[in-house]
Amino acid sequence: MSAVLARHNVKVFGRGEQPMLFAHGYGCDQNMWRFITPAFEDRYRIVLFDHVGHGQSDAAAFDQSRYGSLQGYADDVLAICRELGLEDVIFVGHSVSAMIGVLAAIQEPERFERLVLIGPSPRYIDDDDYVGGFKREDIEGLLDFLDSNHLGWSSTMAPVIMGNPDRPELGEELTNSFCRTNPEIAKHFARVTFLSDNRADLPKVRTKALILQCSQDVIAPEAVGRYIQQNLPDSEFILMQATGHCPNLSAPEETIEAMEAFLRAPAPEQVAAS
Amino acid sequence: MSAVLARHNVKVFGRGEQPMLFAHGYGCDQNMWRFITPAFEDRYRIVLFDHVGHGQSDAAAFDQSRYGSLQGYADDVLAICRELGLEDVIFVGHSVSAMIGVLAAIQEPERFERLVLIGPSPRYIDDDDYVGGFKREDIEGLLDFLDSNHLGWSSTMAPVIMGNPDRPELGEELTNSFCRTNPEIAKHFARVTFLSDNRADLPKVRTKALILQCSQDVIAPEAVGRYIQQNLPDSEFILMQATGHCPNLSAPEETIEAMEAFLRAPAPEQVAAS
Numbered sequence: 001m002s003a004v005l006a007r008h009n010v011k012v013f014g015r016g017e018q019p020m021l022f023a024h025g026y027g028c029d030q031n032m033w034r035f036i037t038p039a040f041e042d043r044y045r046i047v048l049f050d051h052v053g054h055g056q057s058d059a060a061a062f063d064q065s066r067y068g069s070l071q072g073y074a075d076d077v078l079a080i081c082r083e084l085g086l087e088d089v090i091f092v093g094h095s096v097s098a099m100i101g102v103l104a105a106i107q108e109p110e111r112f113e114r115l116v117l118i119g120p121s122p123r124y125i126d127d128d129d130y131v132g133g134f135k136r137e138d139i140e141g142l143l144d145f146l147d148s149n150h151l152g153w154s155s156t157m158a159p160v161i162m163g164n165p166d167r168p169e170l171g172e173e174l175t176n177s178f179c180r181t182n183p184e185i186a187k188h189f190a191r192v193t194f195l196s197d198n199r200a201d202l203p204k205v206r207t208k209a210l211i212l213q214c215s216q217d218v219i220a221p222e223a224v225g226r227y228i229q230q231n232l233p234d235s236e237f238i239l240m241q242a243t244g245h246c247p248n249l250s251a252p253e254e255t256i257e258a259m260e261a262f263l264r265a266p267a268p269e270q271v272a273a274s
Numbered sequence: 275m276s277a278v279l280a281r282h283n284v285k286v287f288g289r290g291e292q293p294m295l296f297a298h299g300y301g302c303d304q305n306m307w308r309f310i311t312p313a314f315e316d317r318y319r320i321v322l323f324d325h326v327g328h329g330q331s332d333a334a335a336f337d338q339s340r341y342g343s344l345q346g347y348a349d350d351v352l353a354i355c356r357e358l359g360l361e362d363v364i365f366v367g368h369s370v371s372a373m374i375g376v377l378a379a380i381q382e383p384e385r386f387e388r389l390v391l392i393g394p395s396p397r398y399i400d401d402d403d404y405v406g407g408f409k410r411e412d413i414e415g416l417l418d419f420l421d422s423n424h425l426g427w428s429s430t431m432a433p434v435i436m437g438n439p440d441r442p443e444l445g446e447e448l449t450n451s452f453c454r455t456n457p458e459i460a461k462h463f464a465r466v467t468f469l470s471d472n473r474a475d476l477p478k479v480r481t482k483a484l485i486l487q488c489s490q491d492v493i494a495p496e497a498v499g500r501y502i503q504q505n506l507p508d509s510e511f512i513l514m515q516a517t518g519h520c521p522n523l524s525a526p527e528e529t530i531e532a533m534e535a536f537l538r539a540p541a542p543e544q545v546a547a548s
Contacts, residue, residue, distance in 0.1 A: 002359075003291055007320060012285040015330055016278045045280060056289060085276075 002083045008049040009056040010080060014041035014054075016111075019086045021047045023077060025095030025119075025152070025246075026193055027057025027178035027186055032094070039260075044090070049080055051097075053185025064228035070096070070196055074103035081111050090263070092116040094248055095219065096193045098112050105207040113267055114211040116259055119131070120228055121196040121220040121244050129200070131223040139194045146190055154178035161219055163244025170250055202231040209235040210262040212255065216243040236262065276357045282323040283330040286492070288315035292387075295321045297351060299393075299453035299520075300467055301428070301460055303329025306368070309526035312535075318364070323354055325371075327459025330373055336459050343387065344370070348377035354383050363512045364537065366390040368522055376506075377472070380480040387541055389483040390533055393519050394502055395494040396472040398531030405497040413468045418469045420464055424454060428452035435493055437518025444524055476505040483509040484536040486529065490517040510536065 004010075011030065014020075015057045019121030020040055022033045030048035037046050038088065050057035051073060066072040077100060081089060089112045093101035098120030103191050105112045124132045125139055134142075146153040178186070204206030211230055229237035242251030278284075278342040285304065288294075294314055296307045304322035311320050324331040325347060351374060353361060363386045366374035372394030381387045398406045399413055407418075419426040432452045433445030452460070467521035483506055487499030496513065503511035513527050 005286070006289050008289045009287075009289050012279070013283075013285040013287075015280050015283050015332070017277055058289070237284075 014046040016044040020044040023093040023097035050195040053182040088113040150183040290318040294318040297367040297371035327456040360365040362387040407495040424457040
């Protein structure tokens, strides 16, 4: 079998035919979908994978130049799709993987039926009228801190990113996941992520998309989610009651319900034909 | 994705490239490999599936005529291999699935690198000099009993087949698995299994094979394993200390060790080239 599947520790299961491909965020791995996939495995074919340097992927496959922009990660998503012969894919991307899915869907629109974007942001840094939520010097400071102390950064930032301080086990899980990630790859991926600007890509998307926006998300504030909805042609915006940046872990029921409602709506082709 | 993968609840995982395809026996499902696969998932690509009517397969796909002989089940194995593009497959078959793998390997020898046959039997009924372990009337009686009372047969026979009465939880697990299997399919599959005669197929196998024979196996006595070794050209015979018919459940360490030793030996092509 293909080296691609081994490299990304791809796992395929479920008793449906239409594929649902889940892409985890920075410093996470496929295990972060464990509360979501049981709701879908009866009706879909579930495909999980780990980004290079994360989870049980092959970190030796990392290459600074290939992964010098999010496009390298999108190329991996497409390679997995090709290897498995996936069509009509429902792509579910968390955090930075939302934009990775956007780039993949622009490149091969025929492969994707829908995008579910959980806590997406096309740009984290404010710019004129655009509110990203961070000043450039804040991002530079975060990245310098991460460069100098991967474990310290992880244990400081993960609980902030997770939110939900009344359930400290959630922040602990994210801390441990950040800490387990290959440090050199994590530093590089954080830089690529937090300095990315994919605003100009949004209007190019031809795939129907759902934007799942958390309340009180320090990484992706509400204005960012609404910006995406205004610029991504066929998109819906849902403001969740869930807080923090990881509703797949902190509010799986609400996440599943929102996904179900989105998936129940007719597929784009059916709408056009009716 | 393909209907084949959904129909058989195919699960694919592991961080190696060479595929190891596990086929469960009568009245079982892919869960029966749970003590074996962890030893191999770092180095192989693990492929699990459920035969139609078993586990979480699609029982609606059952067809009396297609599954009127073991060839129908072998065709399913090959369909899964084709769908996933498997090459150099290490096929691991338990009980009746050992012969199913033999039939698949005869039909597409280029797909298979090795066969691991756990508790195989090419014929269960004695015939002249051939010792299968059962008289024809015994088999007819067993099948009549099963036809009249699926649950009663399952709870009577499963503990006998499992052996290891000092660990009753093993027999209970097999009983529960037999009872969960679709009754009509189970009755039909038992009849096809116990009346099969694949002795003439053994000399046609071109794939290197390991025969894992249990001590004191009421389903496949030692003479049957030795018969296979004498008639399957490139085969090795190991008489395990394990007793009963399911060493994958009752003696996973010894099963894994025997598989590891077999896999460490050079592949057939390498032998030929040296």
